[in-house]
Amino acid sequence: MLEILYQDEWLVAVNKPAGWLVHRSWLDRHEKVFVMQTVRDQIGQHVFTVHRLDRPTSGVLLMGLSSEVGRLLSQQFEQHQVQKTYHAVLRGWLESSGTLDYPLMEERDKIADKFASETRIAQPALTDYQALAKVEMPVPVGRYPTSRYSLVELSPKTGRKHQLRRHMSHLRHPMIGDSTHGDLKQNRGAAQHFGANRLMLHASSLSLTHxxxxxxxxxxxxxxxxxQNLMNQFGWQDLIPDVPRVEFVPEPSQDNRSE
Structure with missing residues (x-):
């Protein structure tokens, strides 16, 4: 059973577990469990995807309950009208906050994009980032006698493939558990000593117009x-508060709006 965060007659949102594929893919023919099929069976009706989360990423995944609502939601994502907030654990101490404006080359899959043109152009990519906390643990990983980690809040303003992972790697603070753009030695150390055996990237919230x-x-x-285990070990347990799952705020009436 998946955790349903919100459901009405038009849409449904679930807390996607890390390691789950959103939908069936011929690239992963041997997989048996998918979010879409599980939600469909759980609520007893078809669902329509409107955005994606990478397989190793957990967090809010939104789906429409009709093709028309799915289309309207997809438009909001495509037009960058949805505010997405992520949290991540990084290697090292990230001291600053700001907006990273760093174009990214299109990432292609070796199989799915086998016959695609070799011509690729760097695409604009923007990410807001805010350092929330840092910690130094008395555990040697690599050549140093201690290990340093940072907790950050991220908000992508564009939707490039693996944008958040690639942007943090560009800042030389790759995400813990990132097997593609990260530090494999640090990944093994975090898994061994702190139980961080997954990509430490979580889609914490979505803000949108119904x-x-x-x-x-x-x-x-x-x-x-x-x-939760990592946050407790690092003393960060109060930094991402246990807030209500949903805030549903009516728009002010026309009479009360400022001119």
């Missing part, structure tokens, strides 16, 4: 046991 009612909808997803 496609039918027009109300403001904020959906939050709680942390899984791996995240």
């Amino acid at each position: 496609p039918v009612t027009g109300e403001s909808l904020l959906i939050r997803a709680g942390l899984d046991s791996v995240w």
